[in-house]
Amino acid sequence: MTRFFRSLPVRLACAAVVAAGAQAPLQAQTPTYPTKPIQLIVPFSVGGDADQSARNLQTLAQQLLGQPVLVVNKPGASGAIGSQLVRDAAPDGYTLLMARTGPQAILPALQPKSLGYKWNEFTFIGMLDLNPVVCVVNVDSPHKSIADLTKALIDKPGKLSYSTSGPATTQSLAPQLLLSLLGLKPDAALNVPYKGGGEVTMAVISKEVDFACNNFSSLAGQINGGKLRALLTTTPKRLEKHPDIPTAREAGYPQLEAVLGWSALYGPPKMDPVAVKRWTAVLKQLSEDPKWIAGNATFGGIPSVMSAADTEKFVSDSYATYQALVQKTGMEIK
Template identity: 60%
Template sequence: MNVSVVRSLVAGALATMTGLASVAAAAEVYPAKPIQLVVPFSAGGDADQSARNLAASAADILGQPMIVVNKAGGNGIIGSQYVKAAKPDGYTLLLARTGPQILLPALQPQTTGYAWNDFTFLGLLDLNPVICAVHPDSPFKNFQDLVAGLQAKPGKLSYSHPGVATVPNLTPQLVLSSLGLPPGAAINVPYKGGGEAVLAVMSREVDFSCGNLSSMMGNLTGGKLRPLITTTPERLNKFPNLPTAREAGFPQLEAMLGWSALYGPPNMSTATVNRWVGALQRVAGDARWIAGTQGFGGIPRVLPPADTEKFVGESFSINQRIVRDANLKLE
């Protein structure tokens, strides 16, 4: 064989091998550029705090910036649909929340644009305790008093919430359902956000509210609200004297927990998912991330993808039943 031909073949083979090696190396390097973390709500709320807390920790672990982008609108649908339609390369992720990820698919499955399991599950991040509270001067000294009031005066007592597709609305509905009372046995009064729902209790516009701890924290510690129960399985460290729902005789309310999770678009690669599994394991042990989560009223609870999917699926089934039984509709 001609020497020049042999040299050409060798050079071509080497070039091909080099190219393949470069492609393989490039495929192994994730992340190689900044990651966009989409929050489907406006800045400053619970979801935004959770996202920014994760971004600060994950950037150090992954070696690339994690840029938080707020895409609010449609009760969280707009940001969620944006991520669902993104390339599954791991560079556009979603800060998933209870409302847009399970409550809206349960309330309006035909128009939400996605199902609860239409995303790639990367991991649960934190739980958001729900506290049922009243004004400090309320005649309801404990949760049993409130229950007795609901039973004695159907349709008279009122509660505040930040929207139909929220845990703070479904929690009182589950209480009513558990008591054998119809959805209208308590007047539900919607507000624009969790903060306004809390202020409604403080100004005595409503009788009670079951909201996220993060929305109530300052007013609870300042004595401007009287907490009755927490929906967490264990008592809260910050409020050791506050009974749990189970202790109050309503274990079913443990299903009423807000949460934050990390999702990606459908069909992300196993390698990229595994990269996040390792990263989130390190996040879970990061003292700064733990302190940040506890600072906004969250409970650190990192789970791997399979356990996250199971957790979310069970949560969806429970809330779907509540929505059906209470005949809830988006207004």
């Protein structure tokens, strides 16, 4: 018995060493995230709403995470190239996507057979901000309100025109949805394509087209300068700096709220829950940060941080609206 108790300290020490050895591999397998720089893929070029939203997120997120957040622009195919890159990335949380309306909701509805991903084949982390879409006419236009414009569309089908920068854009979907709500055919107004949002706006100013529905950030200067008249905004509430612009709901077309620019944070499918949890905490802190909130104002973004579940519901509703519109109008791209 004495011999046993004399050897007990040695036995306990050996047991502690064995236990520590058993725990070491487990700890090595679950390091604290993040331990290296994170890539934030923006599926559009530098300078647009998506890029500005990403850089606004980057500034404060890397301070909270303690690791660099690198904004990487991967434009092409209306945002599909950058989106596909994240869809196929390792789910370790080091490659994330600045998700946008076009590539994440409109393209999946327009190209359900040829697109390499579906709207819900990502890990939803959270919504960041909303980008108003505003429908405008030239300040000299006889259409003083959305009621005037819709009456003209009904009375003179095929006579009015609108500008867009391609089919997979809110600029195209908003007028098409409006025509559908009016019970009109897709060709009841002429779609005139341009290369970008700036040209879409200038087409209305130069009176090449009768109206356009564009991101507010591309219109604000011209509205403020008295060259354009805003008829409605697709945001649920009136714009803080332009309270005179009625909402789509107030105008009698609440369905147009689905045509809204937005930025959200996505990850690859089945992303590491530890990384998701860390980013969820970051977004909560951002939502209360005055600098991040103020940063949104520089590109016309409306802070609107949502949970992963609410983000998925929001995008699901948006996708369903576009899908129904595509089926009704036959706009599907093969």
